[in-house]
Amino acid sequence: xxxxxxxxxxxxxxxxxxxxxxxxxxxxxxxxxxxxxxxxxxxxxxxxxxxxxxxxxxxxxxxxxxxxxxxxxxxxxxxxxxxxxxxx
Numbered sequence: 001x002x003x004x005x006x007x008x009x010x011x012x013x014x015x016x017x018x019x020x021x022x023x024x025x026x027x028x029x030x031x032x033x034x035x036x037x038x039x040x041x042x043x044x045x046x047x048x049x050x051x052x053x054x055x056x057x058x059x060x061x062x063x064x065x066x067x068x069x070x071x072x073x074x075x076x077x078x079x080x081x082x083x084x085x086x087x088x
Contacts, residue, residue, distance in 0.1 A: 003076040005064055008044055010037040023074040028060065 018027035043057025
C-alpha cells in the first residue's frame with residue numbers, strides 16, 4: 001500500500017521528540033524540544049521557513065517530492081502512525 005506523504009507526526013521518548021511518517025520504520029528526525037518538532041512538521045506540510053526547524057521540514061518534503069517525480073514509490077511500512085492515532 002502506498003504511503004500518504006502528508007501523514008506526519010511526532011512521538012516523545014524520554015527527553016527527545018522523534019518525527020515519524022508512514023514510509024519509514026525509523027524516525028526521520030529527532031529534536032530536543034516539542035516546539036522544534038512542531039515547527040519541522042509545519043515546515044514539512046506548509047513550506048514555511050520561519051525557523052531553522054521549519055526550513056529542515058520544508059527541505060525534507062522537497063526531497064520526497066523530487067523522489068516521487070522521479071518515479072520513486074513510498075510504501076507504508078511504519079506502525080507508528082496507527083499507534084499514535086489509536087492513542088489520541
